[in-house]
Amino acid sequence: MKESGMKVADVHDLRVHPADHWLDDLTEPATPAFNNVTQLAMNSFAGPARLLRRLYGFASTTPGKLFTVTVILTLALGAAGISMSNSSAARHSALDELLSTTEPMANSAHHLYTSLSLADTVATTGFVQAGVESADNRQRYNEAIDAASVAATQAVLGTSPEDQRIRDLVTFIQRELPVYTAMVEKAQSNHRAGNSVASSYMSNASSLMREQILPAAAELFQRASYKVNEQQQRLTTPQWVPLSGLLAALFFLFIAQWWLWRLTRRRFNRGFLAATIMLIIALSWAGGSNLATWAAGHQGFATASRPWDSLTASRIEAQQTRTSETLALVLRSSQQDMRVQFQSTVHSINSALGDYENALRDEDVPASNPGLIPQARAATERWTDAHDRLMEALSEGDYDHALTLATDATPGNKEVTTARAFADTDTALAQLIAEARVSMRSYLEQGLNAVTTVATAVLLLTIAAIIAVWLGIRPRLQEYL
Structure with missing residues (x-):
């Protein structure tokens, strides 16, 4: 029994011997080496880290370097092409908006200003006419x-939420215009009835027009013109960021070719050389477009807009002087003040004509009818002569002759009157203003045409350059496969 018991003990000792612990069942440690967050992070980033190590290992090889340089060039060329294409497309859209919305809005403001001034001039002329107002004069007033x-409504069509002041001015004009027309109608009806109060009504109507409505129209015109100039100057500035992107891409392309030459001992790579040529073409095209847009839109527009501004100002001043000239028959105003005002108007007209003539001669501004300037000068001289005779008739007390000179615009009359001479002057100035506007729009259209094809052309050239780079690097990669 002892022997068997000893044997059992010996067996038990052998079973629990430390050398045999590897036969025991495996169990999880009571305290894990890493917590759950750490294990999750390791499981999440182990794959990407391993992939990055492999990519780094590949990039450190010669084929990897070739591939990496090609990818960098692709990104640089693509970013430069997309940037220039998007910028050119946005500029094209903005220039189109300037031509179709903002500039017509400014032109409507100009028509509003001149139409209001002309209405006051015609109304005053009809008031001082003897007897019933002529049908022709009434039609011109209407x-x-x-x-x-119509111009007041069109002047707000191109406005934005930032143009609240423009909307307020138009609202004010539209509210005051019926008041003015009502006062004119009262003056005309009382004049036909022979009531002396007619002069007071006409004077008040003209004061309302000159002191409130026309200043509001002048501010509206100035704001609309400023908006045109602001947009035009902003859109004709060079595209420095996209152009610098193309230059950077071209620089990277030169560096890559130098590196490839040092690596392969081959001086030229056909694909890289073709990509360089296409990128130079794209850069030259975009740079030429920017230069043409700047020259046509900035310098040319400024040159053409100067005579347009001066002609518009001189026409409005002439209309106001014509109103004062006519009211002198009724209000018996100071002839000395009238002469000073008239001389200032004539000087303004001659200066505006000189500006436009200089623009035609020096800056190569297109003109469809060069004979308009001599016509305007001749009409202004006739108006000056007629005005002097009008002032002379008033000073001598010859009211009937003065009335004929101020109101008679009959073409068959041998004597040139202020009414007919002013009508010829106003017509010539209106035609010159329309011609100057055509010149301004032609410069804007030149800028629009310059950027029309740039967006598509630059994008296609950069895509072709990317393809050429990959085709050029392909033989060099095959050498290591």
């Missing part, structure tokens, strides 16, 4: 009021 109403 047409001027109608043109002003």
Whole structure:
């Protein structure tokens, strides 16, 4: 029994011997080496880290370097091409908006200003006419009021939420215009009835127009013109960021070719050389477009807009002087003040004509009818002569002759009157203003045409350059496969 018991003990000792612990069942440690967050992070980033190590290992090889340089060039060329394409497309859209919305809005403000001034001039002329107002004069007055109403509506069509002041000015004009027309109608009806109060009504109507409505129209015109100039100057500035992107891409391409030459001992790579040529073409095209847009839109537009501004100002001043000239028959205003105002108007007209003539001669501004300037000068001289005779008749007390000179616009009359001479002057100035506007729009259209094809051309050239780079690097990669 002892022997068997000893044997059992010996067996038990052998079973629990430390050398045999490897036969025991495996169990998890009571305290893990890493917590759950750490294990999750290791499981999440182990794969990407391993992939990055492999990519780094590949990039350190010669084929990997070739591939990496090609990818960098692709990204640089693609970013430069997309940037220039998007910028050119946005500029094209903005220039189109300037031509189709903002500039017409400014032109409507100009028509509003001149139509209001012309309506006051015609109304004053009809008031001082002897007897019943002529049908022709009445029609001109109604047409001027109608043109002003239409222009006021068109002047707000191109406005944005930032143009609240423009909307307020148009609202004010539209509210005051019926008041003015009502006062004119009262003046005309009392004048036909022979009531002396007619002069007071006409004077008040003209004061309302000159002191409130026309200043509001002048501010509206100035704001609209400023908006045109601001957008035009902003859109004709060079595209420095996209152009610098193309230059950077071209620089990277030169560096890559130098590196490839040092690596392979081959001086030229056909694909890289073709990509360089296409990128130079794209850069030259974009740079030439920017230069053409700047020259046509900035310098040319500024040159053409100067005579347009001066002609517009001189025409409005002439209309206001014509109103004062006519009211002198009724209000018996100071002839000395009238002469000073008239001389200032004539000087303004001659200066505006000189500006436009200089622009035609020096800056190569297109002109469809060069004979308009001599016509305007001749009409202004006739108006000056007629005005002197009008002032002379008033000073001598010859009211009937002065009335004929101020109101008779019959073409068959041998004597040139202020009414007919002013009508010829105003018509010539209006035609010159229209021609100057065509010149301004032609410069804007040149800028628009310059950027029309740039967006597509630059994008296609950069895509072709990317393809050429990959085709050029392909033989060099095959050498290591």
